Amino acid sequence: MANGFEYRGFMLDVSRHYMPMRDIKKLIDAAQICGMNRMHWHLTDDQGWRIEIKKYPRLTGIGSHRGQSYFGVFSDTENNDGFYTQKEIREIVAYAKEHGIEIIPEIEMPGHASAMLAAYPQFGCRRVVHGRTDSRIKDNPYNYQVEVSVGIYPDLICGGKDESIRFFEDILDEVMTLFPYPVIHIGGDEAIKLHWRRCPDCQARMEKLGIQTEEELQRWMVLEVGEYLASKGRKTMVWCDVLAGGPLPDHFIVQQWMGASEATRAHLASGGKIIISDTAGYYLDYPFGRIDVHDIWQYPRIPAYAEGYESGVLGLECPLWTEYVTDLKRASFQLFPRMAAVALKASEPESMDWPAFRGLIAAKQKEIEALGLTGAPESLWELTPEQKKENLADWERLTRTPSIMPYIHFENRLMLLEHTERFMEEIGIPKAFAERAGDRIMASLYHGHIVTEDDGAGEMVHQLMEAVRNRRDGVWTMFPENVWLDTMKCFTRFVQEHRQCYGYDGYDRGFWTPRQVQAKLFRLGELEYEMLPDKEGNPRIFLHIPSDANLMPDPLNESVRLAREFFASYFPEYADAPMFCETWLLSPKLHELLPETAKIFHFQSGFELYGTHPDSKAAILWVFHKTAIQQKTLDLNELDESTTLQRSMKALLLSGGAPGSADGQLVRPFS
């Protein structure tokens, strides 16, 4: 018969809300009853630093205070401040030991570090705005503060400065004197690397190490610290996010919570150990509408990513994050009896039927309540779908953060921004441009504290963030990777050219860009294709000509073939839709301007024209980048003459002619 897991743990976050000593002891009493043997003590985070470090007194002097906070209806002033002296920590460690519970301390890095950096901003990143250090932000580069609301913040310990790593190791030196057990947790989750991307120290380190991404820099930093801990005879535990930078040696314990489970599987495959804390099964700060006792019973003890590697699973751990847990009463409601259910699952490898499981849990709950703690009533242990829905609606109401807190509304956008900045590099947009754009978005998060001039980049990033979101969970999910990349490359080129033509004001005209972003217009080979039904709703396709299109017959015909295939697969009603185009490139007038060998005429060869607009000045816009407004006061003599087309078109304009444009339908192969 198989054994239970050696690791049966719960996590207590005391950063978001401080918990008095006597209350922690009560929870330890109850955890013992549940059958737990590990307490993961989450001592530091953006919203508070709770452990005394003698070498750095400001960590608690500044980092343990935040005053009024904003966590939905749990926005009181209770338990927002406070920390544990080293003497108190020893007392808790000893108390837990008497109860058969080993404590794993967590000191977070490089992210979730706002409280730490509010105390010691010099260990954060250096900030350079447009090539110079901004004097307003020199002392506190990113306006670090102990955060007062829920959220994920981009404040990271600098990965480039040796002194930042020494600082962290100094802290761990004291931590190791307090916790005698082998495992130390150093966090690693949710580190948004927007600052690292912009930090000259971090970038210099990456160059020196020859690594390409900030994820790899995080992994490098974790390895440095992990090696340091190993040299002191300790093991390092990290959240699974760290694996995004590459695999870790097998002496690292990975705590799986969400995402990236393939990387976790690879860690197992190479002999590494993991702790399972899946959000879907074990997050006890979640409402019962998401995870009730029955759900815990039902959750696969070995999730799919760990199948076949059971011996690498050290055990289960249920975290209690405390944004919405202000006191012992609330903690007890969230924890019990769900903690008992997790412990039972961890200790009993054989599946048990639900009535037996429930019976054991009910007995544990009785014992826990005898301690004076009140757990969740039995009515919440096994909810119907309707009851779950109601419970979740209640939860929504309780946790709604007041709109005066900007971060909560931008948290998702920050993560999306990071993702988008990386994507922009992937499609060849210069990093400096992407960052200036991102700066503008971040500036809004910092209450305008850092404002950089906008060169139009901001609008593009807004659009691309929407596109990236759509690629992840919106309309773009269904299309192939190459169509996505080509369309977005074309989109960004278009937007940049559009800006060249219109200047800042015309940049974000909503009627242009969302077509690509919302997957209504696709680049397929040389051309772009847009679905645009006529007034009666009949399917029609409009052709757009990207500025880099090769207008020779073979690539054009190939593009049309690709388009027919694409629409047949994804939009069958458009498979045979007529294709139209309206452009100055179809203007018959061009035959007077250009030599017969001009590539443009190959494009014209496919079309039957049904309307010409001899007076159209569209060509002036696209050939000379002059807007309609500029054209009103245009001195024709000053027009550019860099290309054949420009020279002949300028001559035409000076003689009083206009290049014109035309509408046409594609009726034959290009020749």
Ligand SMILES: [Zn+2]
């Ligand atoms: Zn840095």
